[in-house]
Amino acid sequence: YPSPDSWRNAILIYRNVAKPDVEGTLDLLRLMQTMNALSKSADYNLFATAAADQQNFVEAQAVIDAGIAAKQVDPASPLFRDIVVGLKSKQKLTEADLVEAVKIAQTGAAMVRVGDRYFGMGQYAKAADLYRKALAKGGVDKDVANIHLGMALARSNDKAGATAAFNAVTGPRADIAKYWLLYLRGA
DSSP: OOOHHHHHHHHHHHHHHHOOOHHHHHHHHHHHHHTTOOOSHHHHHHHHHHHHHTTOHHHHHHHHHHHHHTTOOOTTSHHHHHHHHHHHTSOOOOHHHHHHHHHHOOSHHHHHHHHHHHHHTTOHHHHHHHHHHHHHHOOSOHHHHHHHHHHHHHHTTOHHHHHHHHHTOOGGGHHHHHHHHHHHHHO
């Protein structure tokens, strides 16, 4: 501990017990990715599928690409064929598309989704900015917005900001935030 394998096992046990929704599963898989704990084909499949279920096709494609590079994803295998084909048919978002999406985002929830696209592209500072705006605007699940803000800040090496965001998470997502807080303590 804290090896990638111990992180993977702890997160998988938590998922089996808590049975989080797709959003919570995706937040845990992002932590596994951060800890280099995605080590099985099934991990990459679940991550790509969860991201695609949230219509975050950029992140889903990035996960598939990372799995191919890690020799854990064979795009022609039955496990990945459908998602690979499905992702090819989706529009690839550009920076200009996201800038436009921010302009038309009417609710805090819409801003969180655009922030998630930036997060999936590895643009954590932009994602964090949108999560903050979403919280200020309202009309958003504050726990989701705070956990996503914390993840973006953690990936941007803002430990203090990430800690504050994760500590603001309550309810059923609080345990996921605690896993991220454990990561921050070791980072």
